[in-house]
Amino acid sequence: MATKIFLDPGHGGSDAGAVGNGLQEKDVTLKIALETRRILLEEYEGVTVKMSREKDATVSLTQRTDAANAWNATFYLSIHINAGGGTGFESYRYVQNGSSTTMTAQRNLHVAVLSASGWKDRGQKWANFHVLRESKMPAVLTENGFIDTSGDAAKLKETSFLKKLGRAHAEGLAKTFGLKKKTTPPPAGTLYRIIAGSYEDRTTAENQQSSLKKKGIDTWLWEYEKGKYRVVAGSYSNKSEADKASADLKKMGIENWIAVVEQ
DSSP states (O other), rough: OEEEEEEEEOOOOTTTEEEEEEEEEHHHHHHHHHHHHHHHHHHBBEEEEOOOOOOOOOOOOHHHHEEEEETTOOOEEEEEEEEOOOOOOEESSSSSSSOOHHHHHHHHHHHHHHHHOOEEEEEEEEEOOOOOOOOOSSSSEEEEEETTSSSHHHTTTTTTHHHHHHHHHHHHHHHOOOHBBBBSSSOOEEEEEEEEESSSSSHHHHHHHHHHHHTOOOEEEEEEEEEEEEEEEEEEEEEEHHHHHHHHHHHOOOEEEEEEEOO
């Protein structure tokens, strides 16, 4: 049976959430959650995802937990941005001694986000938040930096950094539930894949993946022939978008080329 992840990007619509440094919490949380969903669905097997909102929409706290409970989700993850003049990352569960799944998930998510962000560790905490209290499944809430602190906000303005946070949340969930990585994502029409390396063994390809990840580049492996792998740094249905992404990588000193895949 598939693991059912309910992603809840905090606030939305008439509720902007915290505001500071030209940012609104509702926008940042949605970008992180959408990236988390993309990675889970494109890169992992045995997982389904629902979201409390997929756009800038007003959704009450009760509507969020009711939706997760009705779906019988395996896990509830609420993504937020902090405020109040501090700095760093913290995470929450409902009670001090949560279920084993809750405690494991919080630990894995916490470690993954700290590693990706480089932020100060503000601790793994517990609090009587509605989404943690009223969800019937294990649940964790993350607070990703402070929107009203210039240093944290500067990172939150970077698309590449938000993608790192999205991936960190996905990887924390994948570790918790033992999700298996896909070798090749499912077909999606005519695609333009940015290839940042082509190798005849998986180990060398994975080494290239690790090297690119340190530079903030998300990749996946494409087994284009049996035992032969390409490191894919992006997949686009629009040629001009692929050309731009390829050029951006080359400016970073990362050699690449575009493979056209007809599905």
